Amino acid sequence: MMEEEKLKIGVVSCSGEDCAGGTISRLATRKMMDELRPDNTVTICLPLFLAGGQEERMFAKECPTIAVDGCDKACAKRATEKYSGKVSSGILVSDLIGSAAAEKPALSTRDITTEHQVMVDQVAAEITRQFDEIMAKNCQEQSKSSSTCSCRGNCDC
Amino acid sequence: MSTNAKVKVVPCSGVGKVFGLMSREAVLHTVKHLCPEQADTICLAYIVTGDDEVETSIENQPCITIDGCPKMCSAKSVAMMGGDVRGEFKVLDIMKEHKGAQPGTATLLTDQGWSIVEEIAGKLNSRVQEISGGGRKE
Numbered sequence: 001m002m003e004e005e006k007l008k009i010g011v012v013s014c015s016g017e018d019c020a021g022g023t024i025s026r027l028a029t030r031k032m033m034d035e036l037r038p039d040n041t042v043t044i045c046l047p048l049f050l051a052g053g054q055e056e057r058m059f060a061k062e063c064p065t066i067a068v069d070g071c072d073k074a075c076a077k078r079a080t081e082k083y084s085g086k087v088s089s090g091i092l093v094s095d096l097i098g099s100a101a102a103e104k105p106a107l108s109t110r111d112i113t114t115e116h117q118v119m120v121d122q123v124a125a126e127i128t129r130q131f132d133e134i135m136a137k138n139c140q141e142q143s144k145s146s147s148t149c150s151c152r153g154n155c156d157c
Numbered sequence: 158m159s160t161n162a163k164v165k166v167v168p169c170s171g172v173g174k175v176f177g178l179m180s181r182e183a184v185l186h187t188v189k190h191l192c193p194e195q196a197d198t199i200c201l202a203y204i205v206t207g208d209d210e211v212e213t214s215i216e217n218q219p220c221i222t223i224d225g226c227p228k229m230c231s232a233k234s235v236a237m238m239g240g241d242v243r244g245e246f247k248v249l250d251i252m253k254e255h256k257g258a259q260p261g262t263a264t265l266l267t268d269q270g271w272s273i274v275e276e277i278a279g280k281l282n283s284r285v286q287e288i289s290g291g292g293r294k295e
Contacts, residue, residue, distance in 0.1 A: 015170040016200035017184065026172060030264040045171040047230035050205045050237065075202035082206070106198075108185045109178070109265060 007138055008042045009131055010065035012087075014076040015046065021070025021093040021102030023109070024116065028093075028123035029068055036128050040135070046076055049083035060085035064134045066127060069093060071102055089130045093123055164196045164285045165220040165240065167204070169231040175260050176225030176248040179270060183248075183277035184223060191282040195289040196221075204234050215240040219288050221281060223248065244284040251277055 013029035016022025032041045042063065048056040059065065060080050067077035067090040077090040094102035097119045107116065168184040171177020188196045203211050216239035222231040223246040232245045251273065252258065260270030 013172050014200065014202040015172055015181070016202050017168065017170065017181065017198045018200045018203070022200065022202075026170070027264070029172060034262075034264055043172050045169065045173060045177065045228075045230060046202050047169060047171075047205050047234050048228060050207075051228055051230040051233040073200075073203060073206070075200065075206050079202065079205045105189075106185060108182055108189075110182070110271070 006040055007135060007142075008040055008063050009037075009088075009134055010042050010044065010059055010063045011068060011127060011131075012044060012046055012060075012065055012076050012080050013068045014070050016070045016073075016075065017106045019071050019102060020104040020107045020116075021097070023070070023107040023112075024097065024102070024119050024123055025068040025070040025076075025091075025093050027109070027112070027120040028127055031120060031124040032127055032131070036124060037131055041131070046079055049079055057084050060087060064088040064138065066091065066130055066134070068123070068127060072099075088134050091123065091126055091130065093119075096123055096126055162218075163194075164243075164288050165215055165218055165235075166196050166198050166281055166285065167201055167220060167222050167231050167235050167240075168198070169222075169224045169226070169229075170201060171225045171230070171263075173263060174225055175263050175266070175270065176252070178225075178263050178266065179248050179260060179274050179277065180223045180225045180231070182266065182271075182274045183281060186274060186278040187281040187285070191278055192285045192289075196281075196285045201231055201234060204238050207238065212238050217241050219243050221284050221288070222246065223277070223281065225249070243288050244281075246277070246280065246284075248277065251280070 013025045015026040065087045067087045168180035170181040220240035221244040261267040
């Protein structure tokens, strides 16, 4: 029997090189993929919206998307919405860890301290919270139209 | 040399594969440690927004791009925004010289990964030096 398709949620990180917030956004996004929601998280390199083709530009139209931005330029959110589709939600790292920390110079992953790791965990926790909200909402909508739950046990249905 | 006259070294920073992380780390090492006076970087994500401010900052400016995969997002995006691309590097090409190497993951690099990153940074630095000493417009 064919396995029911799992709902995937896109997490698009700015990965910016201008400030520490870009490094934190990247690592928090990776944490979603590696540890927190590996089976349901998908991502796309942000520049592919411009350099790629129609397939890449369908990303935010095909799956709910959370934009994670390191600074208030909000490039991930704006570029996703410009080239692909409206994001389901957006996270501004500077709102969570403070502008002073987010606007420090870009960090190499070699220079990540325990303090930075706490920030990564904090941002990842917020992505997870929004992720689970979107998952639950989609699940409720799916449940209205069918008897099965599309997220396969990742919600409280 | 004014900040604007610095060579812009722009990585793809791809989030899905180790080669994207290697491009990012190589650029950070280059602009922070090897040639901070001659080079700086700019967020590719910002370039992708197409804002007037970012277009002005790279238009006709000497740029070097480094990409992790054959999609060449950095090279294409910088060129689309009017950057004067004087060098295009591909992590995959450099990895061909390290067959069997285990550089790590898109999250963390191994010691071998860091060693290759430093080699890539050396190549970027050499290109920056060539451009800086090559009589470009200031």
